[in-house]
Amino acid sequence: MAFDKMELNETEVWxxxxxxAQALRQAQVDVVxxxxxxxxxxxxxxxxxxxxxxYVEGEYVMVESEHAAMSACVGxxxxxxxxxxxxSSQGLALMVEVLYQASGMRLPIVLNLVNRTLASxxxxxxxxxxxxxxxxxxxxxxxxxxxxxxxxLNLIAFKVSEDHDVRLPAIVNQDGxxxxxxxxxVNTLSDDVAYKFVGDYKPMNDMLDFEHPATHGVQTEEDWHxxxxxxxxxxxxxxxxxxxxDAFAEFEKLTGRKYNPVECYDMxxxxxxxxxxxxxxxxxxxxxxxxxxxxxxxxxxxLRVVRPFPFMAVADALKDIKAVGVLxxxxxxxxxxxMFNEIAGSLFNTDSKVLLSGYIYGLGGRDLTKAHLVDLFNxxxxxxxxGKITTQLxxxxxxxxxxxxxx
Numbered sequence: 128m129a130f131d132k133m134e135l136n137e138t139e140v141w142x143x144x145x146x147x148a149q150a151l152r153q154a155q156v157d158v159v160x161x162x163x164x165x166x167x168x169x170x171x172x173x174x175x176x177x178x179x180x181x182y183v184e185g186e187y188v189m190v191e192s193e194h195a196a197m198s199a200c201v202g203x204x205x206x207x208x209x210x211x212x213x214x215s216s217q218g219l220a221l222m223v224e225v226l227y228q229a230s231g232m233r234l235p236i237v238l239n240l241v242n243r244t245l246a247s248x249x250x251x252x253x254x255x256x257x258x259x260x261x262x263x264x265x266x267x268x269x270x271x272x273x274x275x276x277x278x279x280l281n282l283i284a285f286k287v288s289e290d291h292d293v294r295l296p297a298i299v300n301q302d303g304x305x306x307x308x309x310x311x312x313v314n315t316l317s318d319d320v321a322y323k324f325v326g327d328y329k330p331m332n333d334m335l336d337f338e339h340p341a342t343h344g345v346q347t348e349e350d351w352h353x354x355x356x357x358x359x360x361x362x363x364x365x366x367x368x369x370x371x372x373d374a375f376a377e378f379e380k381l382t383g384r385k386y387n388p389v390e391c392y393d394m395x396x397x398x399x400x401x402x403x404x405x406x407x408x409x410x411x412x413x414x415x416x417x418x419x420x421x422x423x424x425x426x427x428x429x430l431r432v433v434r435p436f437p438f439m440a441v442a443d444a445l446k447d448i449k450a451v452g453v454l455x456x457x458x459x460x461x462x463x464x465x466m467f468n469e470i471a472g473s474l475f476n477t478d479s480k481v482l483l484s485g486y487i488y489g490l491g492g493r494d495l496t497k498a499h500l501v502d503l504f505n506x507x508x509x510x511x512x513x514g515k516i517t518t519q520l521x522x523x524x525x526x527x528x529x530x531x532x533x534x
Contacts, residue, residue, distance in 0.1 A: 135315045143277040143306035147239045148173025150281030153321035157208035160188040160199030164218035165251045166303040167241035193218035197225035204234035205343045207333025216243035219257040229296045230265030232343045235288035236296040243303040244491045252492025253303030255456040259465045267297040268433035272408045274311045283374045285325045302405040388432035389440040397426030399507035403454040414500040441473040449511035450482040456489045482510045488524035
């Protein structure tokens, strides 16, 4: 069945959800299996509308839960299709069991994860609790800072995930509501150019290739389970990073838009820096510029690739910094923040003497204001001047009542 092409303006005004839906359309996904949950629902609704309007040839499968959605994606990918879906929060929590199935079976599924806090208490707004929940599930993970990133990273995710030297599923994270429902200018590619970048889907070990029978999801126990997981981890850590670098370079050549696993802003001569993800990166960059006008050499580091974690690139970005504040948009659950621990691990066996402090912020959609970041940069400068952490190692930004500090 033939499908129609969509004429796009060079720049469209899209929110993050619509940017993701457009990328799925342009990649010509074969199967989207989905169950709705706020704030990710418009992504799969958008794909369904494109199908009904004859802009895609793929199938839209309505299922009874998020667990069923990823299960259907696993089946479709094992059968040899290009597959995608979207979810958030409790939906991701219900889906987690099957995430491990997808990665262990080496199925290149793309999941748009619109980050939202986990209950309880119930909350539909954005933080990174769900991102951290699945960070060790064996999936490649990208992080978008804005709708433009969502569009671009979806196309990149298909290209990397489906490479036969990779064959691992990929997640594209975006901040719930702050990116998913906030419209910005998005520079687009034509349908033909976008599809050519992603490339034709090339099945591997697909179950519908009856001339070459394949088995998926077998039981291994102690005989081969260890080797299987070691191989999966090795491929994620060794094969995936150069493929991401290649895809980023090809995309820059095509569009002029440059992506890096670790994004550095004003870091060449910085004394203090904030390390963050998502929409917080843009806010922190603006405040860092203002702090420089006040005499503080401030910089910002944003994490673009969450998994495989770019340990060496993080260490290199922070090697000359005197003090850095790591922002975690997730409840620490009785420990230091998850990203704080990642950064500490990156620096542990290096010669860096950077003073590392952790900040919990924005839980349940609470705003991170410029005033918060001004105070944070001033505190980091005080740490740098004193040569030690002058307050607690972990603090909560913007919480009402007495200031909460731990550790």
